[in-house]
Amino acid sequence: MNKKEKEQRHVIKEVYPDSIAEELEIEAGDVLLAINDQAIQDVFDYRYLIKNEYIEVLVEKQDGEEWLLEIDKDYDEDLGIEFENGLMSEYRTCSNKCIFCFIDQMPPGMRETLYFKDDDSRLSFLQGNYITLTNMKLPDIERIIQMHLAPINISVQTTNPELRCKMLHNRFAGEKLKFLDILYENHIEMNGQVVVCKNVNDRKELERTIDDLSKFLPFMRSVSAVPAGITKYREGLYPLELFTKEEAGQVIDMIESRQKKYYEEFGLHFIHASDEWYILAGREFPEEERYDGYIQLENGVGMMRLLINEFQEALEQLRRSQEYEQMKKSFSRTVTIATGKLTYQTISKFAETLMEEFPGLTVHVYAIRNDFFGETITVSGLITGQDLIGQLKEKKESGVKLGDTLLIPGNMLRSGEQVFLDDLTVEDARRALEMEVTAVESGGQDLIDAILNVDYAMERENDNFVYIQAYKKDEK
Numbered sequence: 001m002n003k004k005e006k007e008q009r010h011v012i013k014e015v016y017p018d019s020i021a022e023e024l025e026i027e028a029g030d031v032l033l034a035i036n037d038q039a040i041q042d043v044f045d046y047r048y049l050i051k052n053e054y055i056e057v058l059v060e061k062q063d064g065e066e067w068l069l070e071i072d073k074d075y076d077e078d079l080g081i082e083f084e085n086g087l088m089s090e091y092r093t094c095s096n097k098c099i100f101c102f103i104d105q106m107p108p109g110m111r112e113t114l115y116f117k118d119d120d121s122r123l124s125f126l127q128g129n130y131i132t133l134t135n136m137k138l139p140d141i142e143r144i145i146q147m148h149l150a151p152i153n154i155s156v157q158t159t160n161p162e163l164r165c166k167m168l169h170n171r172f173a174g175e176k177l178k179f180l181d182i183l184y185e186n187h188i189e190m191n192g193q194v195v196v197c198k199n200v201n202d203r204k205e206l207e208r209t210i211d212d213l214s215k216f217l218p219f220m221r222s223v224s225a226v227p228a229g230i231t232k233y234r235e236g237l238y239p240l241e242l243f244t245k246e247e248a249g250q251v252i253d254m255i256e257s258r259q260k261k262y263y264e265e266f267g268l269h270f271i272h273a274s275d276e277w278y279i280l281a282g283r284e285f286p287e288e289e290r291y292d293g294y295i296q297l298e299n300g301v302g303m304m305r306l307l308i309n310e311f312q313e314a315l316e317q318l319r320r321s322q323e324y325e326q327m328k329k330s331f332s333r334t335v336t337i338a339t340g341k342l343t344y345q346t347i348s349k350f351a352e353t354l355m356e357e358f359p360g361l362t363v364h365v366y367a368i369r370n371d372f373f374g375e376t377i378t379v380s381g382l383i384t385g386q387d388l389i390g391q392l393k394e395k396k397e398s399g400v401k402l403g404d405t406l407l408i409p410g411n412m413l414r415s416g417e418q419v420f421l422d423d424l425t426v427e428d429a430r431r432a433l434e435m436e437v438t439a440v441e442s443g444g445q446d447l448i449d450a451i452l453n454v455d456y457a458m459e460r461e462n463d464n465f466v467y468i469q470a471y472k473k474d475e476k
Helices: 043-049 121-127 138-147 161-168 175-185 203-216 245-266 275-281 303-319 324-330 344-357 385-397 426-433 444-452
Strands: 010-015 031-035 054-060 066-072 081-083 152-155 190-196 220-227 271-273 333-339 361-367 405-409 436-440 454-461 464-472
Touching: 031 043, 043 138, 138 175, 161 175, 175 190, 175 203, 190 203, 203 220, 203 245, 203 271, 220 245, 220 275, 245 271, 245 275, 275 303, 303 344, 303 444, 333 344, 333 385, 333 444, 344 361, 344 444, 361 385, 361 444, 385 426, 405 444, 426 436, 436 444
Parallel strands: 152 190, 190 220, 220 271, 333 361, 333 405, 405 436
Antiparallel strands: 010 031, 010 081, 031 054, 054 066, 454 464
């Protein structure tokens, strides 16, 4: 190993209990130098090189001593270590200036991390992020193929090379489409995304894009069509327009007309309209089978259908609990749910259903208007603490009895923290509204539990958990 390779250092942040690393006395603060005498460029190398039943790992201890460890293990078994830098190298920033970029539509003065644009193939593999391929070169693609890293999630936008250059404001964007052919030829699993911009890549252009991408079936497993998000901060940016109800219906019709053909040939519906199209068009969400196992759930494809199904299943299970009838008679509670306009109708229907089940239950559901980004932004994940607090305070001041608990979707908060997008905290909301504030996970079961304030005793029946008892949390 030469000097330059030896300088490639990766500091270990954590060693997991009962792991191979702990057994070998590797510690936080040690540095991974090489595996099988190969320097580690990034997490791709690490993941690839540890896939073996015998490996040699070179570690530098904190006192400068180097240990060469010979390890016998299962082929896919991890060493049980986490690094200070998850990618084990610098993040690759985006080289585009897309006409629909949401970060370019952010207001000034927010925390610095919100303005970072990533376009990193490693995040596509590790976290499911979508990448444009524009900052990748052929050796990067060859590396993905060599290590068979999949799936790779790709923001396509259009298969018209000239239009792609315009949409991404990158003169290389069109020629990078050739990487799709190379990935397909080498059987690398992919998923695609099209951010649909009115009068830009919609209608005939969208049809062309879908038809072109279908040639990559079955290795391109899915493609989502998502309407571009438009905030009020677009001064100096490309003049995007919102889709109408009629236009949303046309997008759905075009997509659904192709799904049957793809499913008959490949067993995949392949092209999916995000939930926003169905809500805008005022249509029912497709049945669960049409989502192909919810491949693009994080892209807003099928989230509402999954939530509806989970809610219905959880309610049926609740009805089977031993104390259900007694709960119906004695239950008394008032609770408020705050959500985005996008999910308001569905959550309201859930609330109505539960209030019919439990006469003593009152649920207020409010769609929080997004004053911060503009009313065109309707998702709950972009609601700020100031909008939430301000609008609910108005309700209280007008005499509405909100109850003692406010339920909010978990995605209103920064991951793993009790902090809203604008850096206000749950505690800030609790003090301002004088009520408990509880973040609820995205599942239908979680929502019922939070509304009714109950936990359940469970037992296994035919490989499924069923309720045998339901009780209030404060009675446990």
